[in-house]
Amino acid sequence: SQQGEEDPQALSIQEGENATMNCSYKTSINNLQWYRQNSGRGLVHLILIRSNEREKHSGRLRVTLDTSKKSSSLLITASRAADTASYFCATDSGTYKYIFGTGTRLKVLA
């Protein structure tokens, strides 16, 4: 399978806690992106990190990239009930064909 793997598959936390999800991929990449999907909806772009970057921040989001381990992590700090969604990583190897990971279903309990 070309897909990357994400873990955990599902995560349930209390509001205010931090949520961390991980993504591993198989081939060399140009960049890696994280997307969010609410149930039954399209995807919303969260953050892009290039292969020569190690960490990026955007609001309550923090993304790290370790190209030697072919892995990335997404941290959502001070989670809110509205953060409940599925989160996917997607990698681009330079062909602009993004390959999506298996996704993490996050549930934030109020």
Place this chain on the structure above:
Amino acid sequence: GAVVSQHPSWVICKSGTSVKIECRSLDFQATTMFWYRQFPKQSLMLMATSNEGSKATYEQGVEKDKFLINHASLTLSTLTVTSAHPEDSSFYICSARDLQGPGTGELFFGEGSRLTVL
């Protein structure tokens, strides 16, 4: 950010009929669009790359005669599911890149089209 519109958002059809799904880039030109398929609680699987003015490029295992893709203009790509069967029931999502905008290569996604074949 750029807007991608997908229509219809949901469709129910009888087995054997064909269904067309449209994907439009509303405020930018997209020479390339991508079609994905998503089963419940699963990830997105890339079906094909739609290229304006030329034939689509299909991923391995995707039947090109089953899933017809036409990219007739810089703002519109269509996916036609021909002779649909219940196993074609799925959530279909399109995406496009705004190569002219100030963005960094992110994909903009449509809201998806849920197809149910009876």
